[in-house]
Amino acid sequence: MSRTSTAPTKFTHVACGDCPIRHRAVCARCDDTELKQLDEIKYYRSFQAGQTIVWSGDRMDFVASVVSGIATLTQTMEDGRRQMVGLLLPADFVGRPGRETAAYDVVATTDLVMCCFRKKPFEDIMVTTPHVGQRLLEMTLDELDAAREWMLLLGRKTAREKIASLIVIIARRDLSLKPGDADGRVVVDLPLTREAMSEYLGLTLETVSRQISALRKDGIIQIEGKRHITIPDFDRLIEEAGDDSDGGFLA
Amino acid sequence: MSRTSTAPTKFTHVACGDCPIRHRAVCARCDDTELKQLDEIKYYRSFQAGQTIVWSGDRMDFVASVVSGIATLTQTMEDGRRQMVGLLLPADFVGRPGRETAAYDVVATTDLVMCCFRKKPFEDIMVTTPHVGQRLLEMTLDELDAAREWMLLLGRKTAREKIASLIVIIARRDLSLKPGDADGRVVVDLPLTREAMSEYLGLTLETVSRQISALRKDGIIQIEGKRHITIPDFDRLIEEAGDDSDGGFLA
DNA sequence: CGCAGAATTGATACATCTCAAGCTGGGTGG
DNA sequence: CCACCCAGCTTGAGATGTATCAATTCTGCG
Numbered sequence: 001m002s003r004t005s006t007a008p009t010k011f012t013h014v015a016c017g018d019c020p021i022r023h024r025a026v027c028a029r030c031d032d033t034e035l036k037q038l039d040e041i042k043y044y045r046s047f048q049a050g051q052t053i054v055w056s057g058d059r060m061d062f063v064a065s066v067v068s069g070i071a072t073l074t075q076t077m078e079d080g081r082r083q084m085v086g087l088l089l090p091a092d093f094v095g096r097p098g099r100e101t102a103a104y105d106v107v108a109t110t111d112l113v114m115c116c117f118r119k120k121p122f123e124d125i126m127v128t129t130p131h132v133g134q135r136l137l138e139m140t141l142d143e144l145d146a147a148r149e150w151m152l153l154l155g156r157k158t159a160r161e162k163i164a165s166l167i168v169i170i171a172r173r174d175l176s177l178k179p180g181d182a183d184g185r186v187v188v189d190l191p192l193t194r195e196a197m198s199e200y201l202g203l204t205l206e207t208v209s210r211q212i213s214a215l216r217k218d219g220i221i222q223i224e225g226k227r228h229i230t231i232p233d234f235d236r237l238i239e240e241a242g243d244d245s246d247g248g249f250l251a
Numbered sequence: 252m253s254r255t256s257t258a259p260t261k262f263t264h265v266a267c268g269d270c271p272i273r274h275r276a277v278c279a280r281c282d283d284t285e286l287k288q289l290d291e292i293k294y295y296r297s298f299q300a301g302q303t304i305v306w307s308g309d310r311m312d313f314v315a316s317v318v319s320g321i322a323t324l325t326q327t328m329e330d331g332r333r334q335m336v337g338l339l340l341p342a343d344f345v346g347r348p349g350r351e352t353a354a355y356d357v358v359a360t361t362d363l364v365m366c367c368f369r370k371k372p373f374e375d376i377m378v379t380t381p382h383v384g385q386r387l388l389e390m391t392l393d394e395l396d397a398a399r400e401w402m403l404l405l406g407r408k409t410a411r412e413k414i415a416s417l418i419v420i421i422a423r424r425d426l427s428l429k430p431g432d433a434d435g436r437v438v439v440d441l442p443l444t445r446e447a448m449s450e451y452l453g454l455t456l457e458t459v460s461r462q463i464s465a466l467r468k469d470g471i472i473q474i475e476g477k478r479h480i481t482i483p484d485f486d487r488l489i490e491e492a493g494d495d496s497d498g499g500f501l502a
Numbered sequence: 503c504g505c506a507g508a509a510t511t512g513a514t515a516c517a518t519c520t521c522a523a524g525c526t527g528g529g530t531g532g
Numbered sequence: 533c534c535a536c537c538c539a540g541c542t543t544g545a546g547a548t549g550t551a552t553c554a555a556t557t558c559t560g561c562g
Contacts, residue, residue: 073399075399075400075402075403077403077407077493077495078493078495079493081407082407083402083403083406083407085399085402085403086399096392098389103396103399104399130381130384133381133384133385133388134384136388137384137387137388137391138349140388140391140392140395141347141391143395144391144394144395144398145354147395147398147399147402148324148326148336148337148354148355148398149326150402151326151334151336151398151401151402151405152326152328152334152336154402154405154406154453155334155405155452155453156328156332156333156334156453158517158518159517159518193539193540193541194540194541194542195540195541201406202405202406202407203518203519204518204519204520205540205541206518206519206520206521206541206542206543207517207518207519209541209542209543210518210542210543212542213542213543225527226526226527226540226541242328242329242330244328244329409549409550410549410550444508444509445508445509445510446508454550454551455550455551455552456508456509457509457510457511457550457551457552457553458549458550458551459509460508460509460510460511461510461511461550463509463510464510464511476559477508477509477558477559
């Protein structure tokens with residue numbers, strides 16, 4: 001259980017007011033009183049890249065927000081086939097109030113910090129104060145929309161479109177944080193291994209690799225190292241993704 | 252706009268107390284006062300099988316519950332590829348509070364009756380009373396779970412497993428209404444055409460047809476007409492679906 | 503009866519998977 | 533400090549599952 005190379009930033013107990021995800025997480029709408037209630041039942045946990053946080057079927061006595069880092073939700077079939085069903089970025093919520101056991105494996109893809117709430121008291125807060133439940137509904141509806149977009153990708157897109165779509169999704173999330181020039185050149189670092197991408201996209205790792213190479217050969221993307229991608233023409237990539245073009249970039 | 256063959260049951264204005272979905276829909280937890288508020292902003296609409304209720308991108312000034320019949324949510328790509336992303340049964344909710352335009356096509360698969368609420372007043376009720384939002388959160392979390400199961404199907408299952416899974420899903424929903432003998436012989440009527448099944452499963456219509464024939468030849472299912480299916484051994488079908496066996500039948 | 507929509511079946515093409523062999527870069531121990 | 537090692541990745545060749553294109557065959561209904 002010793003720490004490897006990069007020690008994750010230590011959050012022993014950050015005041016909610018100073019929290020980096022204060023305005024986007026499940027607590028976004030809370031007033032000072034509510035925040036204080038949450039503060040009393042919260043604790044931080046850190047995980048190393050690659051670590052499995054929860055196994056599907058495990059008893060889970062907390063819910064949590066991702067503070068920093070990236071985690072995935074994955075389903076596994078008996079014979080080992082795996083499908084990612086959630087990609088959790090900072091501010092995203094993990095766990096389901098009212099459920100005893102985890103429905104999916106939760107894995108830290110990078111070093112990760114989570115703000116955990118003991119489940120029972122969290123459920124109580126949800127009943128007594130409106131803002132947590134309201135925000136959670138909003139976030140869950142967003143996740144459902146994302147899941148449905150993902151279903152279109154899994155059911156109908158070609159391998160090349162899937163790869164292009166994934167890069168677009170990651171690039172957009174990056175752009176939503178640091179503005180950058182809307183249309184032209186875009187630079188992204190993939191936070192996923194080829195294997196994790198294949199689990200996201202419902203492909204094999206080899207097909208992922210081949211299609212990335214193909215996009216590179218066609219000049220749609222440029223690659224340095226394994227993970228660092230430059231997109232010379234973002235609109236061109238969006239076309240490759242097969243998405244309804246209309247943008248929705250700022251919507 | 253004339254009525255065809257089977258005229259749907261007419262619900263001009265049913266008292267909420269007598270509503271067939273009273274205890275399962277978004278209003279399930281409402282007390283009499285809340286119910287009365289909803290009653291004031293509701294109206295019924297009927298649709299014929301095959302009719303498109305909403306087009307993706309349309310302005311949508313209501314949200315609704317399915318009262319009877321079946322509807323689908325579908326996404327369409329520019330070149331016409333289509334993926335179903337939602338299958339709505341009685342009590343299921345349509346629309347998203349706080350959103351202006353529809354994100355998906357909504358199509359009546361059978362004759363259909365919906366209980367519609369004007370959006371703005373509905374949103375007001377959600378803010379002022381807790382029970383509607385709480386129930387909607389619960390339902391949305393259930394839908395998200397279903398979507399994630401669906402993603403595993405789309406991303407990792409074979410055509411045969413997809414067909415078997417779909418029959419299991421439909422059979423379970425039927426069983427959850429009328430009890431029936433838990434394990435043995437099960438009888439189902441498919442509420443979907445082969446084409447609708449193909450849109451659900453991310454397959455072509457021809458592959459759906461072939462795999463149904465294959466399951467029939469292997470004795471996993473028996474078919475009378477196009478839609479009526481008998482499952483002599485439900486556990487056998489579940490195996491074919493590739494699902495984690497543990498059941499979860501009554502959970 | 504005969505039509506039209508729905509479904510089945512066949513032959514072939516093709517995208518992706520599978521199995522297998524190398525490559526690459528960064529960390530480690532000698 | 534260098535050689536090795538190994539996880540992550542790339543590339544190749546061939547197998548295979550599903551899509552595509554094209555006839556038929558059903559079935560309910562006018």
